[in-house]
Amino acid sequence: MEYMSVDSEGSARGLLCIWDPEIFKLNGYCSNRRFILFSGTFLNSFDYVLLNVYAPNDASIRNILWEILVKLKSIFPNPWCMGGDFNEIRNNGERIGFSRRDKGMKEFNEFINKCELTDLPMLGRKYTWCNAQENEKWSRIDRIMLSPEWLISFKLKLWGLPRLLSDHCPLLIRKDERDWGPKPFKFINAWTLHPNFPSFVENTWKETTVRGGPGQALLQKLKLLKLALKKWNSEVFGNISTNLKAAEVESHDLDISVEERPLLASERDRRRVLQNEIWKLSKMMKWMWQQKSRVNWTLNGDKNTRFFHVMASCKQNRNIINIISVNGVIHKEPDTIKQEALLHFKKQFTEDWANRPSLGGVFKLVQVNHHFQELEIEFSEAEIKAAIKECNGNKAPGPDGFNLL
Structure with missing residues (x-):
């Protein structure tokens, strides 16, 4: 193992970073009393920057630290993963037993926005620090924040572990490799922009023959239509982003050719077709990511697929049920979580009547x-x-x- 450290001073704690050189290759670093920053490559494929932060208790000095880190963001532009003790909360719901301190919260949130970081939701517990005294005070001052590229490349979860000897609880960030089974079918609104979509659905529905009562027939028809739509999506609708990129590259090549020579009639016709295709594919991309992120497109300016991709990833992180407690028993595995959810709703919708009134x-x-x-x-x-x-x-x-x- 290799490591970097900052020694403690009096009651102020130090900082320590340890890594495996066969997994992480160090390219550069920077540190002072309040943080350790080092950049490198993960498994020779993902370049990123890691920061271990210990913010001061004084709010005015803490704001100076935020300004320093914002400047470092332009010097180390690779995706950031920043974690540690920030000694600040983001909203009043992240503390118990404290007086209000809106100024520090505002400065901290502005710092996060300037660095374009996403605060990972913590699973397993709500607070990370406790004063362990008679008048207990709780707060979430420890956290891990990521640049959008992390959310796009990895499916990560943040867990708050048991607090033992320290007044802080350890944080563990790990890739979520749990198998939740088949994904539910989702209708993509952008499908309706394809000229062949209405006739495909109509023909598939008419050509499908099933037996049984009306309810059973409807169920079977919907199942078969779902399978047909999945196949149509991969074979006909295709990969929108790949098709859009290919059309943009071809259109750009034709634009470059215009600077050297007049285009042939066939080339001019092709460029018009490409422009029309680029417009339609861009609209499909907009619809698709707007639907996945559930963010109002008109309220967020021009097209920004990266922003909506990140919003969709954050929404999935917030909405997924990672852990549940049933009668004091904690369940983390997908199979047990799904089984307990099934039993809960089965109980809610089960009738107690032995004989229904007529x-x-x-x-x-x-x-x-x-x-x-x-x-x-x-x-x-x-x-x-x-x-x-x-x-x-x-x-x-x-x-x-x-x-x-």
Whole structure:
């Protein structure tokens, strides 16, 4: 192993970073009393920057640290992974037993936005620090924040581990390799922009023959349509980003040719086709990422696929159920989580009645006389049909025996 460290001073703790040189290759570093920064390559494929931070307790000095780190972001432009003790929270919900300190929170959030970092949600616990005294104070001042490239390249989860001797709990960031089984079918709105999509769905639905009752037939038809749509998506709709990039490259090559010579008629026609295709594919990309991220496109300026890709990854991190507690028992494995969820909803929608009530007996018609006194009178079926016929102008009743009463 290799390491870098900053010694402690008095009650102020030090910093230590340890890594395996066969996995991480160090290319450069920078450090002072409050942080260790080193850049390198992970498995010869992913260049990134790691920061180990210990922010001061004084809010004014802490803001100076934020300014230093913002400047370092331009010097070390590779994707950042920054973690440690920031001695600051992002909102009032991240602490218990403290007075308000809005200025420090505002400066901390502005720093995160300037560095374009994503704060990973913590699983397993809510707070990371406790003063362990009679009047307990809790807060989440330890965290790990990532640049968007991390979220695009890796599926990472942040766990808060048990707090033992220290007043801080350890944080563990790891790749989520749990198998959640087949993914549910999702309809992509951008499919509707393809000219062949409506006729494909209609023909597939008509050509599908199934047996059984109406409900069973509908279920089987939807299953078969889903399989057909998956195949159509891969074979016909294709990879939008790949097709868009290829069209942009070809269009750019034609633009370069114009600078050297006049284009042939066929080349001019091809360029018009490419421009139209680029416009349609760009619109498809916009629809697709807008749907995945659930962010209003019109409120966020021009097309920014990277931003929406990150938003979609963050939404997935927030929404997924990674751990549940049932009667005090913690479940982390996908199979047990799905089983407990199934049992919960099965219990909610199970009837306790052994026998359901049924309607029967003589039907009665309630009328009100001129003095608004209720009269309960029994009628036979023949008398009811005669009364309906009379009220409808002696017209014959409809197929169900009733018209308008």
